[in-house]
Each structure stands twice: as C-alpha cells, then as structure tokens.
Amino acid sequence: MQTIFDLSVSGRRASTIPQAGVEENEPAIPSHLLRKTPPALPEVSERDLVQHYTRLSQKNWAIDVGAYPLGSCTMKYNPKINEQIASLPGLRNLHPWQNEADAQGALAMLWEMERALAEITGMKRVTFQPAAGAHGELTGLLIMRAFHQSNGDPRKTVLIPDSAHGTNPASVRLAGYQVRQVPSDDRGLVDLAALEDALDETIVGIMLTNPNTLGLFEKDIEKIAKAMHSVGGLLYFDGANLNAIMGKVRPGDMGFDIVHMNLHKTFSTPHGGGGPGAGPVAVTERLERFLPAPMVEFDESSCNYFWDPDRPDSIGRIHGFHGNFGIVARAYAYYRALGGEGLKKVSERAVLNANYLRTIIESKYPLAHPGLCMHEFVSTARRFKKLGVRGMDVAKRLIDLGFHPPTVYFPLVVEESLMIEPTETESKQTLDALGKALLQISDEAESEPDLLHSAPTTTPVGRLDEARAARQLRLRWTPELAKELTG
Amino acid sequence: MPNTPSDLRYTREHEWARLEDDGRITIGITDYAQDQLGDIVYLQLPEQGADVSAGEPMGEVESTKSVSDIYSPVSGKVAEVNSEVVETPEAVNQDPYGEGWLIGVDPSDPTEFDGLMTAEEYEQFLTEEAGEEVG
Numbered sequence: 001m002q003t004i005f006d007l008s009v010s011g012r013r014a015s016t017i018p019q020a021g022v023e024e025n026e027p028a029i030p031s032h033l034l035r036k037t038p039p040a041l042p043e044v045s046e047r048d049l050v051q052h053y054t055r056l057s058q059k060n061w062a063i064d065v066g067a068y069p070l071g072s073c074t075m076k077y078n079p080k081i082n083e084q085i086a087s088l089p090g091l092r093n094l095h096p097w098q099n100e101a102d103a104q105g106a107l108a109m110l111w112e113m114e115r116a117l118a119e120i121t122g123m124k125r126v127t128f129q130p131a132a133g134a135h136g137e138l139t140g141l142l143i144m145r146a147f148h149q150s151n152g153d154p155r156k157t158v159l160i161p162d163s164a165h166g167t168n169p170a171s172v173r174l175a176g177y178q179v180r181q182v183p184s185d186d187r188g189l190v191d192l193a194a195l196e197d198a199l200d201e202t203i204v205g206i207m208l209t210n211p212n213t214l215g216l217f218e219k220d221i222e223k224i225a226k227a228m229h230s231v232g233g234l235l236y237f238d239g240a241n242l243n244a245i246m247g248k249v250r251p252g253d254m255g256f257d258i259v260h261m262n263l264h265k266t267f268s269t270p271h272g273g274g275g276p277g278a279g280p281v282a283v284t285e286r287l288e289r290f291l292p293a294p295m296v297e298f299d300e301s302s303c304n305y306f307w308d309p310d311r312p313d314s315i316g317r318i319h320g321f322h323g324n325f326g327i328v329a330r331a332y333a334y335y336r337a338l339g340g341e342g343l344k345k346v347s348e349r350a351v352l353n354a355n356y357l358r359t360i361i362e363s364k365y366p367l368a369h370p371g372l373c374m375h376e377f378v379s380t381a382r383r384f385k386k387l388g389v390r391g392m393d394v395a396k397r398l399i400d401l402g403f404h405p406p407t408v409y410f411p412l413v414v415e416e417s418l419m420i421e422p423t424e425t426e427s428k429q430t431l432d433a434l435g436k437a438l439l440q441i442s443d444e445a446e447s448e449p450d451l452l453h454s455a456p457t458t459t460p461v462g463r464l465d466e467a468r469a470a471r472q473l474r475l476r477w478t479p480e481l482a483k484e485l486t487g
Numbered sequence: 488m489p490n491t492p493s494d495l496r497y498t499r500e501h502e503w504a505r506l507e508d509d510g511r512i513t514i515g516i517t518d519y520a521q522d523q524l525g526d527i528v529y530l531q532l533p534e535q536g537a538d539v540s541a542g543e544p545m546g547e548v549e550s551t552k553s554v555s556d557i558y559s560p561v562s563g564k565v566a567e568v569n570s571e572v573v574e575t576p577e578a579v580n581q582d583p584y585g586e587g588w589l590i591g592v593d594p595s596d597p598t599e600f601d602g603l604m605t606a607e608e609y610e611q612f613l614t615e616e617a618g619e620e621v622g
Contacts, residue, residue, distance in 0.1 A: 409553060467525075467526030467528055470551060
C-alpha cells in the first residue's frame with residue numbers, strides 16, 4: 001500500500017489561492033523562531049488526498065461496520081442522534097469563555113447531568129473535568145490523598161485486586177502511592193481473608209471494579225467496605241463496568257466513597273480511536289470539598305447557573321476549561337432519551353446478552369468461573385493449546401468470519417483468556433451469528449488448525465508481527481526509513 | 488512438557504537458578520514461563536551492584552500478551568547482568584536456560600538456593616497447577 005508520501009509530486013497542490021494584492025505585514029512571530037526550510041509535507045492533489053484517506057477509512061473496523069465484543073471496553077453502538085444534538089449550534093459554537101449569562105443552557109445541562117450521575121451512583125457531587133477513565137482514576141486518587149492529608153494522616157499503600165484494570169496500579173504510582181495486590185479466591189472474587197490481612201492504618205484505600213473484570217459481582221462488597229472503613233481507608237469504584245448495574249444497585253449504597261464513570265462506555269459516546277472520552281468523578285459528601293474547581297452551581301433566588309471557583313480545599317484543575325464538554329453533551333442526550341427506566345433496561349439487556357452468548361459457546365470455550373455472569377464473561381481457549389492453537393489464533397480467525405475479536409490475554413489471572421462483552425446493542429440474530437462463528441472456529445481448531453494460524457486472510461493486511469512491532473518500534477515515517485524497509 | 492534441566496533449581500514463580508562453580512548464582516525464567524508469556528519484547532533487569540531479595544520482584548518481563556514481575560529466587564548482590572538479552576529479548580524464548588540468562592547474583596545466604604525446588608519438584612508443581620485450572 002502506498003503512503004501519502006509515496007503519492008507526493010513536487011509542486012502539486014490540492015488548492016491554490018490567488019494573491020490578495022495586499023502587502024504582507026511583518027510576521028507576528030519573531031524571525032529567529034521561524035523555521036528556515038519548509039517541512040517535508042506530501043504535495044498531492046485534492047483528488048489524491050480524498051482517495052487516499054477514503055481508502056484508509058474503508059480498511060477500518062468500527063462499531064458502525066459490525067459487532068465489536070471487546071470485553072472491558074464496552075464498544076456499544078453510538079446513537080447518531082447524539083452526534084446531531086451535540087452539533088447543535090448552541091452547543092457546538094459555545095466558547096468556554098462565554099459569559100455565564102449567555103451559556104445558561106449549557107450550564108443547566110451540566111447541572112442536570114451531574115444530578116443524574118449522582119443519583120445513578122449514589123454520590124453527592126460530580127466533576128466533569130477528567131478526560132477519560134484513567135484520568136478519572138488519578139483525580140480520585142488525588143482526592144484520596146487530599147482527604148488523608150487534611151486529617152494529618154499521610155498514608156502509603158493502595159490495595160488493588162489481581163483482576164483489576166492495568167490502569168489502576170499505573171494511576172496509583174502516578175499519584176505517588178505504592179500498590180499492593182490482593183489475590184482473587186477460587187470464586188474469582190476478592191479474597192476477603194487476604195484483604196483483611198493487608199489492612200492497617202497505612203492503607204490509603206482500595207480500587208475495585210464491580211462487577212469485576214471477570215464479569216462477576218463482588219458479593220462481599222459490604223464486608224470489604226466495612227473492613228476498609230474500619231482502618232480509615234477509602235473505597236474507589238472503577239466505573240468501567242457501571243453499564244452492568246445501572247438502576248439496580250448503586251456504588252454509594254455498597255459503601256464506595258469515590259466513583260469514576262466512563263461516559264464513552266456506559267453512556268454510549270464514541271471511543272476507541274473515535275474519542276475523546278469523558279471520565280466524570282463522583283464523590284460522597286465528606287469528599288465534596290476536594291473536587292476540582294470550578295463546579296457548576298445554581299442560585300435559586302436569581303434562577304442562575306454559575307461557575308464557582310471558590311473551593312479552597314480543591315485538588316485544583318485537572319483539565320482546561322470544563323473537560324470534554326461535547327462528550328458530556330452526547331451522554332446527556334443519551335440519558336435524556338432513555339430516562340431512568342431506559343438506563344435500567346440497558347443494564348438488564350447487557351447482562352442478558354452476555355449470558356445468552358455465554359450459553360451458546362461455553363461447552364467449547366469453558367468459563368474461568370462457571371455460572372451466571374454480568375455484562376461480560378471470561379472464557380479460556382486453553383483446551384486448544386494441545387492442538388497448537390492459541391487464544392490469539394481464535395481471535396484472528398474471528399476477523400475472517402466478520403467479527404471484531406474479543407479482548408485476549410486479559411485479565412492476566414486467566415490463561416489464554418477471551419474476554420467477551422457483546423453489549424446491549426447487539427440483536428439476538430447477531431449474538432447467534434457470533435456464537436456460531438466461535439463454534440465453527442472451535443471445530444476448525446481440531447480439523448484445520450492451519451486455517452487459524454494463517455488468519456486473518458480476508459483483510460487488507462494479514463497477521464501482523466506484534467513481537468517485531470514491539471521490539472523495533474518505529475513511530476515516525478522518514479524517506480530514509482521507507483527506503484530501508486522496502487530495500 | 489516443558490524442558491526442565493535437572494541441574495537447575497526452580498521457584499513457584501517460574502524462575503530458574505544455577506549454582507556456578509565460583510558460588511555465583513545465575514538466574515533466568517523457565518521454558519514453561521517463556522512459553523506461557525509468548526513472544527518476549529522487553530526486559531527490565533536490576534543494575535549491577537543492586538541488592539535483590541528472595542521472593543521479591545527484581546525486574547519485569549513484557550511479552551505481546553502481558554507484563555509480569557520477575558522474582559529473585561535468592562538474596563544477594565547483582566554481580567552481572569546479561570546486557571545482550573536486554574537488546575534481544577527473543578533469546579529468552581529461544582534459549583531460556585542458555586543465551587536467555589538474565590542476571591548473576593552473589594548470594595548473601597547460600598542456604599536459600601538449597602531451599603528452591605528441584606527439577607522433579609518443579610515438574611510436579613506444574614502438573615498440579617495445570618490440574619487446578621479450568622478446561
């Protein structure tokens with residue numbers, strides 16, 4: 001395939017603008033800061049440009065092309081009407097420095113969305129500044145730090161279960177804390193005895209996903225919360241899987257102190273290359289004063305919404321302006337369209353779809369922890385290993401059969417794991433077809449393993465050499481590199 | 488069945504240790520470990536002169552599938568580091584007990600080595616672990 005640089009012809013232009021006939025001013029940028037040689041940009045016609053990028057876009061897989069059962073990532077459909085609503089001129093053309101008086105609608109939207117998320121999570125207040133889930137985690141940890149410091153009690157260690165998302169320990173380190181891993185027990189849940197052993201007055205808190213990454217509900221959550229609170233620690237709810245429990249059970253009622261939500265998962269806004277995301281963070285009343293400034297407030301007497309920057313105990317800003325506002329607008333449209341009952345059905349359908357698909361395939365892809373699952377489940381392709389077939393081969397073959405692969409090799413606690421999350425937006429027909437494809441692959445693993453080893457064969461490029469890509473990482477195209485690679 | 492040379496000692500975290508003639512202990516990860524990890528793309532090893540403790544993480548191994556800690560089988564001071572394997576981590580996949588060695592440690596407590604699993608015990612451990620898992 002040719003790159004845009006290969007298409008370049010010296011002097012060719014997509015468009016030419018006639019001289020305005022006006023004398024040029026001195027450039028506003030001092031001349032010593034201006035580059036002397038132009039950058040090596042490709043020179044192409046508009047026709048070449050449009051063709052090139054349209055072709056590239058056709059090589060992509062996307063949720064708008066087909067099912068995308070990527071466990072933990074929640075690749076649910078992004079309703080198009082939400083895009084239209086977020087594109088309304090009143091939202092799209094709003095400047096973040098607009099006078100409050102001219103932005104009352106936008107502020108009211110944030111205020112209402114905050115009330116909704118607070119109700120769904122059982123929390124008191126919500127900040128919209130974090131740009132995505134991991135950013136929400138860091139915000140939550142900084143709030144935990146501010147809380148402990150305000151008590152004159154700097155602590156050291158955050159507990160994280162071994163099934164957790166990799167971002168959790170990374171965020172802990174970024175916040176300046178140590179990580180201690182808590183093992184899962186044979187139910188796939190937090191090992192309560194091991195947790196209690198780890199608890200003392202140096203523990204900052206615990207980061208939990210509930211349901212957890214194995215798609216299982218942490219049934220002991222109330223006991224965990226009680227034990228953690230008894231040593232003065234806090235509970236952080238990683239909201240990556242909130243889409244499984246909306247309207248059913250609330251993190252606040254389970255005993256959590258801080259919650260982040262991924263609007264780009266649970267609230268259907270685009271992600272996976274289509275971002276940006278939004279990771280609002282919600283807290284209980286006792287942590288409210290540490291939230292990033294400013295917050296939207298409402299003055300009842302004048303019926304006015306306004307930004308309140310006066311938050312002396314705040315951890316400070318963690319994003320420019322008000323976070324990814326356009327994403328919140330999409331999520332708000334989604335929430336208003338569905339309402340409370342609708343969101344509850346979202347969770348019910350997500351869990352039903354996962355269990356339906358599970359029952360189709362579990363005879364061939366046994367579950368790491370058999371039984372009912374929540375919105376996703378973790379199967380293992382371990383039984384194919386004796387045939388020389390790995391989970392990665394199953395995933396690649398699924399591409400040939402018209403589906404995006406599930407998440408593979410995560411969580412790490414399950415060997416040859418396939419983590420499957422169909423989401424609520426797939427129909428029974430799609431789930432049947434996906435189940436059938438996985439069963440076909442299971443048969444092929446026995447009869448024609450080479451078919452799996454060579455997959456995918458129907459895509460513009462075949463199996464990528466992931467090891468080589470990691471060992472010889474080249475991030476920048478240069479003419480010299482192009483010559484080296486093509487010989 | 489993975490290769491488990493009988494002249495080495497092993498840990499439950501799938502490292503191997505070899506007692507050299509001069510008392511130094513060479514450390515690597517086992518054939519079973521490299522097979523489980525898949526293509527290894529990055530290794531982080533301790534610096535020469537660093538102290539390592541038995542059972543504590545001493546480095547990291549990253550494959551296309553995952554990132555895992557490497558635990559030191561024994562306590563002591565890092566006397567040598569295999570700088571070549573850092574440049575070509577695929578050596579761990581190709582030759583885990585030879586070219587793929589990671590570090591050499593001068594042990595502070597030579598009896599720790601005797602406490603490690605023998606090849607026979609390690610093979611038994613692998614069989615038991617396999618039995619516990621699903622499938």
